[in-house]
Amino acid sequence: MIEGLDPHWYAVYVRSRYEKKVHQWMLEKELNSFLPLLETVRQWSDRKKKVYEPLFRGYVFVQIDMKHEHVKVLETEGVVKFIGIGRNPSVISPRDIEWLKTLVREPDALHQTVSSIPYGKKVRVLAGPFKDLEGVVVKEGREERLVVFFESIMQGIEVSISPDLLLQLK
Incomplete structure (x- = not known):
């Protein structure tokens, strides 16, 4: 460079x-x-x-x-x-790249479940390695997961985070 x-x-x-x-x-x-x-x-x-x-x-x-x-x-x-x-x-955005780096460092989060957040609601992570990450909660069967969608490449990733760390956005 x-x-x-x-x-x-x-x-x-x-x-x-x-x-x-x-x-x-x-x-x-x-x-x-x-x-x-x-x-x-x-x-x-x-x-x-x-x-x-x-x-x-x-x-x-x-x-x-x-x-x-x-x-x-x-x-x-x-x-x-x-x-x-x-x-x-x-x-x-550099923020999206940092989130991707965090996702790769925290692979176990891609397999845990999220509960008690309503389907379709937009949320923000309050603490932990995914702090400030925003996404939408989706359901697959009995599981709920946060989906982070990267608009710049039109791709999404499912991430699991404790519901205690999520803030529901309006």
């Missing part, structure tokens, strides 16, 4: 199963790249293995000065395009 410029975060869409490769190639090009990965256990016929899979399939995040570094990103093998509206790439 060139010093003195005003870099912003963007999401790029990449070829199927190229997320890790694109992330590595961007780092080799000295671009600030972020790929949120979650550890999962995969079952093969003869063994189980822990692997890291992208939180969002097909997406890699990069912090660049669009005017001076966008070509460097687009020339990276596996990169298809910037995510955005029309020809305008969507800027992703």
